[in-house]
Amino acid sequence: MRESGYSEAIRRLLRPEVGGLPAYDPGADPETVLLDYGLERIVKLSNNENPYGISPLAAQAIQQRLAQGLGRYPDPAGKDLCRALAQRHGIARERIILGNGSENILELLCQTFLNTGDQVVTQSPCFGLYEIFPLMMGAQVLKVPLTESFECDVEAWCKALDRPVKLVFISNPSNPVGTAFSKTELEAIVHACPDDCLLVIDEAYYEYAVSDPSYPDALKVLEAQERPWIVLRTFSKAYGLASLRVGYGIASHIGIVEALHRVRTPYNVNQLAQEAAVAALEDNHHLQQSVALVSQERTRLTTTLRDEGYRVATSLANFLFIDTTVDASQVVQALLREGVIVKAWREPGFETFIRASVSLPAENDLFLQALTRIQTPA
Ligand SMILES: *Cc1c(COP(=O)(O)O)cnc(C)c1O
Numbered sequence: 001m002r003e004s005g006y007s008e009a010i011r012r013l014l015r016p017e018v019g020g021l022p023a024y025d026p027g028a029d030p031e032t033v034l035l036d037y038g039l040e041r042i043v044k045l046s047n048n049e050n051p052y053g054i055s056p057l058a059a060q061a062i063q064q065r066l067a068q069g070l071g072r073y074p075d076p077a078g079k080d081l082c083r084a085l086a087q088r089h090g091i092a093r094e095r096i097i098l099g100n101g102s103e104n105i106l107e108l109l110c111q112t113f114l115n116t117g118d119q120v121v122t123q124s125p126c127f128g129l130y131e132i133f134p135l136m137m138g139a140q141v142l143k144v145p146l147t148e149s150f151e152c153d154v155e156a157w158c159k160a161l162d163r164p165v166k167l168v169f170i171s172n173p174s175n176p177v178g179t180a181f182s183k184t185e186l187e188a189i190v191h192a193c194p195d196d197c198l199l200v201i202d203e204a205y206y207e208y209a210v211s212d213p214s215y216p217d218a219l220k221v222l223e224a225q226e227r228p229w230i231v232l233r234t235f236s237k238a239y240g241l242a243s244l245r246v247g248y249g250i251a252s253h254i255g256i257v258e259a260l261h262r263v264r265t266p267y268n269v270n271q272l273a274q275e276a277a278v279a280a281l282e283d284n285h286h287l288q289q290s291v292a293l294v295s296q297e298r299t300r301l302t303t304t305l306r307d308e309g310y311r312v313a314t315s316l317a318n319f320l321f322i323d324t325t326v327d328a329s330q331v332v333q334a335l336l337r338e339g340v341i342v343k344a345w346r347e348p349g350f351e352t353f354i355r356a357s358v359s360l361p362a363e364n365d366l367f368l369q370a371l372t373r374i375q376t377p378a
Contacts, residue, residue: 017116017135017136017137020135021135021136022128022131024128025343025346026046026047027046027341027342028046028332028336028341030042030044030341033336033341036336037336037337037339040339041339042339042341043339043340043341043359043363043366043367044341044357045319045341045356045357045358045359045367046341046343046357048175048205048317048319048357049240049357050237050238050240050242051293051360051363053240054239054240054241054276054280055239055279055280055286056286057279057282057283058239058240058276058277058279058280058283059276061275061276061278061279062275062276065271065272065275070271072271073267073271074267074269074270074271075274076266076267078098078269078274081098081248081269081274081277082096082098084277084281085248085250085281089219089250091250092254094254094257095250095251095252095254095257096248096249096250096251097248097249097251097257097261098247098248098268098269098274099247099249099264099268099269100245100247100268100270100273101234101236101245101246101247102204102233102247102248102249103129103247104245104247104264104268105230105247105248105249105260106129106130106133106200106202106232107129107133108263108264109133109167109230109260110133110134110137110139110167111133111137112260112262113166113167113259114134114138114139114166115137115138115139115166117138117140118134118137118166118167119139119140119142119163119164119165119166120134120139120140120142120167120168121141121142121143121144121157121160121161121165121167121169122141122142122143122144122169122170123144123145123146123152123170123171124143124144124145124146124347125146125174125176125321125345125350125353126169126171126347127169127171127175127176130171131143134167139167142160144156144157144160146174150177150179150313150314150321152179152189154188154189157188157189158192161192161193161197162192163194165193167197167198168189168197168200169200170186170199170200170201171202171203171204172186172201172216172218173205173208173215173315173316175205175319175355176319176343176345176350176353177321178205178314178315178316178319178321179314179315179316180212180214180216181216182214182216183214183216183221186216186221187221190221190222190225190227190229198228198229198230198256199222199227199228200229201218201229201231201232202232203232204232204233204234204237204247205237205238205316205317205318206238207237207239207291208238208291208294208295208316208317209316209317211295212316218231219250222252225252227252228251228253228256229252230249230250230252231249231250233248233249234246234247235247235273235276235277235280237318238287238290238291239277239280239287240280240286241273241276241277241280244270244272244273244277245269246269246273246276246277293360294318294358297364298315298320298358300361300364301358301368302315305320305322305368308372308377309376309377310322310323310324310377311323311325311377318357318358319355319356319357319358320355320356320358321345321355322353322354322355322356323352323377324352324353324375324377325352325377326375326378327352328344328345328350328352328353329344329346329351331354331375332344332354334374334375335367335370335374338366338370338373338374339366339370340366340367340370340371342355342357343355343356
């Protein structure tokens with residue numbers, strides 16, 4: 001009964017789509033690593049979190065909520081947060097959907113729009129959930145590879161979109177690579193999308209990329225489009241609220257949001273998250289400070305690693321995609337023994353790559369030192 005894996009009896013109960021689902025890899029658990037290797041310190045560079053954590057204003061909002069009590073259900077409509085976001089973006093409140101992290105919205109989009117056999121197009125390598133959620137619904141996922149030099153292959157995208165596609169997932173900047181589609185590339189893809197497909201632009205790392213002149217703000221590119229689209233943002237990355245779970249989507253049509261409301265659980269965003277997010281939006285100083293630190297360290301890490309002979313993609317996000325030239329899971333294991341957690345990229349074709357978050361200077365140094373101790377790139 002306690003064996004892992006599905007017994008015959010369980011397998012008979014399962015939807016076949018679920019039986020075949022791959023597991024999401026969240027990276028190693030810090031506590032376990034600490035105990036397993038008898039370490040005193042862990043550097044966690046596996047989840048692209050903000051090392052500065054949440055804004056003091058958000059912390060204050062949480063204290064206040066705690067003082068007022070947590071015994072009641074959260075506002076099911078998330079009115080205050082929706083109002084603040086609508087104002088921030090200059091759009092109608094009805095076009096905003098909140099999620100328990102933007103992951104929740106990715107899941108809702110698949111549950112709401114995908115039928116068995118529907119086609120989904122995304123990029124390769126890609127965020128694991130762009131594959132897991134569609135597969136869960138019985139849809140098929142076609143992945144358009146980046147070029148060898150980590151660039152968008154517009155021609156391959158146009159070819160992939162020349163068929164009945166239901167959903168398109170684009171992460172801009174890309175997780176795990178960190179590179180971004182240019183405005184021209186994004187426009188070409190938007191143009192190539194069938195009119196009856198829903199285009200999902202996931203801007204989880206928007207705040208890190210937006211100051212780069214080559215980075216296109218999807219809301220600006222899409223606003224004039226008649227077609228259905230949704231842009232996703234999150235409070236988990238640059239805003240540092242990862243543990244609270246809150247993200248949002250801005251949709252082209254109110255009808256998209258209305259459909260997602262019917263599918264979501266009524267209280268999907270908890271009250272602490274709603275109130276902390278409103279406060280975090282107000283704290284531009286904290287956001288800018290976090291982003292500035294990451295940009296500086298991103299440049300330093302990229303240069304250092306390239307000088308040491310590593311191939312590193314030019315990242316606009318808060319992580320780096322690094323070719324170790326050997327089996328990345330071996331490198332990840334060796335780094336764990338040194339107290340550094342990064343993620344091995346298990347996707348076919350990228351087995352030699354690791355993804356490492358950019359963190360505080362001292363933590364980044366520990367990562368660089370540990371990497372130098374365990375290997376030199378071929
Ligand atoms: C981190 C991440 C998210 C999800 O973040 P939430 O914590 O669920 O808001 C979504 N998309 C991409 C590409 C990410 O990297």
